[in-house]
Amino acid sequence: MGIENGIRKENVLEDLIEKAGGCAVVDGGFATQLEKHGASINDPLWSALCLIKDPHLITRVHLEYLEAGADILVTSSYQATLPGFQSRGLSMEEAESLLTKSVRIATKARDKFWASVKLKSGHKYNRALVAASIGSYGAYLADGSEYSGNYGPTVTLEKLKDFHRRRLQVLVEAGPDLLAFETIPNKLEAQACVELLDEENVDIPSWICFSSVGGENAPSGESFEECLDMINKSSSVCAVGINCAPPHFVLSLIQRFKELTAKAIVVYPNSGEIWDGVAKRWLPSKCFDDEKFELFAARWRDAELNSSEVAVGQRLLRFERFLKY
Numbered sequence: 001m002g003i004e005n006g007i008r009k010e011n012v013l014e015d016l017i018e019k020a021g022g023c024a025v026v027d028g029g030f031a032t033q034l035e036k037h038g039a040s041i042n043d044p045l046w047s048a049l050c051l052i053k054d055p056h057l058i059t060r061v062h063l064e065y066l067e068a069g070a071d072i073l074v075t076s077s078y079q080a081t082l083p084g085f086q087s088r089g090l091s092m093e094e095a096e097s098l099l100t101k102s103v104r105i106a107t108k109a110r111d112k113f114w115a116s117v118k119l120k121s122g123h124k125y126n127r128a129l130v131a132a133s134i135g136s137y138g139a140y141l142a143d144g145s146e147y148s149g150n151y152g153p154t155v156t157l158e159k160l161k162d163f164h165r166r167r168l169q170v171l172v173e174a175g176p177d178l179l180a181f182e183t184i185p186n187k188l189e190a191q192a193c194v195e196l197l198d199e200e201n202v203d204i205p206s207w208i209c210f211s212s213v214g215g216e217n218a219p220s221g222e223s224f225e226e227c228l229d230m231i232n233k234s235s236s237v238c239a240v241g242i243n244c245a246p247p248h249f250v251l252s253l254i255q256r257f258k259e260l261t262a263k264a265i266v267v268y269p270n271s272g273e274i275w276d277g278v279a280k281r282w283l284p285s286k287c288f289d290d291e292k293f294e295l296f297a298a299r300w301r302d303a304e305l306n307s308s309e310v311a312v313g314q315r316l317l318r319f320e321r322f323l324k325y
Contacts, residue, residue: 012129012177013205013238016071017264019126023301026072026131026268027065034061044142045088048080051098052088055105062109071126073110074180075171077102078135079142082166096170103174106130131207132176134193136183137163146244147211149185149220160192165200172202179206183244186220187227197236207239207266215249224253228260241266247293254303265304 017024031047037057043049050058058076065073077099085095110128117123137160138146145151171179179202181193190208197206208231213219218227231237240263242253247269257265271293 013207013264016126016129020071023304024071024126025069026266027062027068027070027074028268029270030061030074030076030078033064034058037061044079045084046079046142047076048078048084048098048102051076051080051101055101058102058105059109062106063113066110066113066125066128069125070128072129072131072178073106074131074133074182075102075106075176076133077167077171078133078182079139080167081135081140081163084140096166099167099170100174103130103132103171103176107175129177131178131180132171132174134164134167134171134179134181136181136185136189138185139183146183146185147213147219149218149222151186151188155188157188157192157195160189161196161199164192164196168196168200168202172200172204176204179204181206181208183211184208184218185211186218187222187230188220190227191230194231194234194237197234202236205238206236207241207264208237209241209243209266209268212242212245212249212253215245215252224256225260228257232261232263237263239264239266241268243268244270246270247296250300251296251303254300258304267300 013024031041034041034047034050034054034057037060039047039050039054039057041047041049045052062073080099080102082092082095082099085098086092090098107130110130114125114127117125118127136146137151137155138144138149140163168179179197181190184190184193190210193206193208196202210218210224210227217223228240231240240257240261242250242257243266245253250267250269254265254267
């Protein structure tokens with residue numbers, strides 16, 4: 001249980017949601033916006049490649065989302081893993097430095113933006129929190145298994161904890177406000193995250209977000225009731241939710257999660273496209289268009305505000321109309 005600047009760390013998300021009127025806004029898709037600015041990320045490192053080649057673009061995207069009204073910045077570390085960087089010939093020290101860099105870039109952008117607006121009367125911004133992104137094991141594999149949950153019989157609980165451990169330690173040491181475990185596809189990896197937080201005595205509040213292919217269960221086929229029952233027992237995890245899932249599943253999943261947990265609910269769907277892990281490409285979306293996305297985002301907010309809090313995020317494709325250049 002840590003205290004920073006007189007504020008208990010485990011309350012920072014709760015405090016932000018309260019300041020935001022019960023619904024905080026997560027920033028949008030990072031890779032989409034990086035590509036819009038000319039970044040080439042067709043690479044196993046995906047958006048984390050910009051930590052090496054184009055860190056100035058990461059700063060630019062963070063500032064754009066802050067200007068657009070984001071209450072939470074998610075770092076560019078989703079695909080940033082130590083073995084991933086080492087496979088590119090980087091040393092362990094260099095790889096760890098890049099993880100730290102992802103948090104520092106986001107924190108510096110947040111501080112710069114807040115300094116520019118906090119003295120202006122009538123501004124409607126909140127001081128954003130920085131959430132260090134921790135992508136799933138499947139994201140590192142880059143074979144689409146974060147959307148299937150099929151890691152194979154050799155991937156055990158201990159192997160998953162070993163995979164995440166040092167990355168978690170480095171990100172925690174970098175000083176983010178939150179930790180965001182993203183696109184978790186099965187109960188086993190969720191359990192690994194929960195146990196690791198306890199083993200490492202992490203006092204930074206975390207959220208765990210699952211992916212979902214059919215809108216009913218985790219990609220592995222396990223029920224969310226099974227997954228959330230374990231998470232509900234953790235004091236380290238302050239919010240749970242869904243990311244990188246088609247938006248037409250979100251409303252029913254919010255309603256389902258409300259029945260299963262008292263924790264804050266986080267949702268940030270994609271545009272409905274489906275990742276083809278073999279062809280390494282997104283298949284076209286069959287979901288509703290931008291206008292309906294805006295309508296449904298309001299419904300997601302209202303659905304959760306009837307009981308507790310929700311942090312609502314949007315993939316950039318649905319958020320960029322609000323950006324100011």
